[in-house]
Amino acid sequence: MPSYLSQRYEPLLASIAGRTWLVLLLRQPDLPSPLQLSKQLQQFLARLQPQPVGVCLVAEQLPPYLRTRLIELGQPFVVPGRQLFWPALGSAETVQRPQRTTPQAVESLGPVAQQLLLALLLGRLLAPITIAVTAERLGCSAASVSQAVKALEGSELVQSQTQGRERVFSLLDTPAVIWERARPLLQNPVRQRLRVQQALLPSQALAWCAGETALAQHSSLAAPAEPVFALASRQWRALGVVTVPVPVPDVGTCVLELWRYPPEGTAAQGAVDPLSLYLSLQGSQDERVQLALDELLEILPW
Numbered sequence: 001m002p003s004y005l006s007q008r009y010e011p012l013l014a015s016i017a018g019r020t021w022l023v024l025l026l027r028q029p030d031l032p033s034p035l036q037l038s039k040q041l042q043q044f045l046a047r048l049q050p051q052p053v054g055v056c057l058v059a060e061q062l063p064p065y066l067r068t069r070l071i072e073l074g075q076p077f078v079v080p081g082r083q084l085f086w087p088a089l090g091s092a093e094t095v096q097r098p099q100r101t102t103p104q105a106v107e108s109l110g111p112v113a114q115q116l117l118l119a120l121l122l123g124r125l126l127a128p129i130t131i132a133v134t135a136e137r138l139g140c141s142a143a144s145v146s147q148a149v150k151a152l153e154g155s156e157l158v159q160s161q162t163q164g165r166e167r168v169f170s171l172l173d174t175p176a177v178i179w180e181r182a183r184p185l186l187q188n189p190v191r192q193r194l195r196v197q198q199a200l201l202p203s204q205a206l207a208w209c210a211g212e213t214a215l216a217q218h219s220s221l222a223a224p225a226e227p228v229f230a231l232a233s234r235q236w237r238a239l240g241v242v243t244v245p246v247p248v249p250d251v252g253t254c255v256l257e258l259w260r261y262p263p264e265g266t267a268a269q270g271a272v273d274p275l276s277l278y279l280s281l282q283g284s285q286d287e288r289v290q291l292a293l294d295e296l297l298e299i300l301p302w
Contacts, residue, residue, distance in 0.1 A: 001044065011044055013052065016089070022052040026059035034069035041075065056086055103154035109185045111261040112140055113148035117157060117186075118275045119266050120171050121179055123301060127170030128163075138265040157182055175302040179275075188283065189276045190257045191233050196243040198227070198254040204239065205231050205256060207270075208263045212289065214271040215281060218299060219292035226255050230272050233258035274300060 010025040022045050031037055037057075045055045056076040067085070070077050076086040083093040109117065115138060119125040125134060131149065135142040149169050152158040157178055160169035171178050198206070208214075211228030215221050226249050236258050246253050257280065266273035272280075274296055281289055 001047070005040060005043065009040075009044065014056075019088075020050075020052045022048060022055040024055060024057050026057060029061075031062075031066065034066060034073060037066075038070070038073050038075050054088065101150070103150040103152075105154040105156075106151045106185065108187055109151060109155075109182070110148065111189075112138070112144045113151045114186055114189070115261040115265050115276075116145065116148050117152055117178070117182060118273060120158070121175045121275060121302075122266060122273055124266050124268075124273070128168035129170070130166045130168050132166070139262055155182070155185060175300075179300075179302070186279055187260070188279055189259045189261060189263075190230075190280050191260055192258045194243070194256045194258065195226070195246045195249070195253050196256055197246065197252050199252055200241070200243050201229075201254070201256065202239060202241065204235070205229060205241070206254075207231075208267045209271040210257050210263065210277065211255060211280065214277050215289065215292050215296065217271055218274060218277075219295040221288060221292035225249065226253055228255045228257060230257045230259050230263040230267075232262040233260065235262065 008026070008028050010027055012023045012025065014021045014023045024041060024044060032040065041055045041057060045052065054076060056078060057070070058078045058080070060080065061082070062070075062077065062079055067077070067079070067083060071085050074087065076088070078084050078086065081094065085091050106113075116125070116134060119134075119138065120127060125137060131142050131145045135145045138145070146167075149158060149160055149167075153160055153169075156172055158169050159172045160167055162168075173181075206229050208230045209217070209228065210230035212221065212224040213228040216223040236256075259276075263272045263276065266276060271277075278293055278296055281293060284290065284293075
């Protein structure tokens with residue numbers, strides 16, 4: 001056989017119910033197109049005398065598309081523990097969950113991962129907690145929470161384990177330690193700030209105080225003349241509100257912050273959570289704001 005075929009397959013003979021079959025074990029993960037693969041298997045079969053009744057491919061794993069095409073071509077194959085297609089013997093498939101990939105560290109946390117971590121730090125989510133419950137509490141998909149947990153695990157912020165059919169997770173250390181470790185990875189939750197006439201906004205946009213308005217509730221900072229509210233940017237688009245941005249403060253104006261994640265996932269008592277609030281204002285050049293942020297950190301539960 002050509003060397004590339006000898007390197008790719010290991011040929012074996014199998015006797016099944018008195019009939020001899022050629023079985024080719026796949027040695028290399030890379031595979032040709034389905035038609036080329038079928039031709040290569042037939043090349044092995046044609047060189048044997050007496051000729052076996054057929055040839056079957058055995059591989060540790062095969063992509064779903066390739067398995068479908070081999071079935072269409074009538075080419076027997078076996079993926080041990082996963083699927084058998086061997087018309088002379090039968091056909092069977094076992095539904096298995098894909099293996100969980102190893103968590104990798106990230107340079108910055110995405111919106112879901114950041115809000116999930118803040119919820120754990122603030123006790124909004126009581127660990128150990130499942131991915132399904134977290135998705136319901138934060139209003140996002142289980143898949144996005146699963147990816148967020150992996151990012152947090154890879155960055156050594158949370159730990160997870162399987163309990164029965166569920167995966168549960170919790171902080172890897174005390175909240176104070178995790179907060180300091182996570183700070184370089186955390187982003188400002190505010191994507192954009194708009195100044196608009198407050199009377200033109202629907203009630204959904206005014207649900208959560210933010211910015212200096214919320215900071216004044218936690219510190220000695222005086223409340224600003226223009227109230228500040230927070231809303232997820234995707235919710236703002238969904239509302240379809242048409243407003244004319246106001247360039248300067250005016251009678252009846254307010255500031256609307258459009259956030260990377262829905263503030264209600266961690267908000268309480270009509271205001272955004274204190275950690276997201278801190279992240280949204282930590283870049284302020286106002287000395288009064290910085291002093292108020294120091295006061296804010298002092299009231300955190302840890």
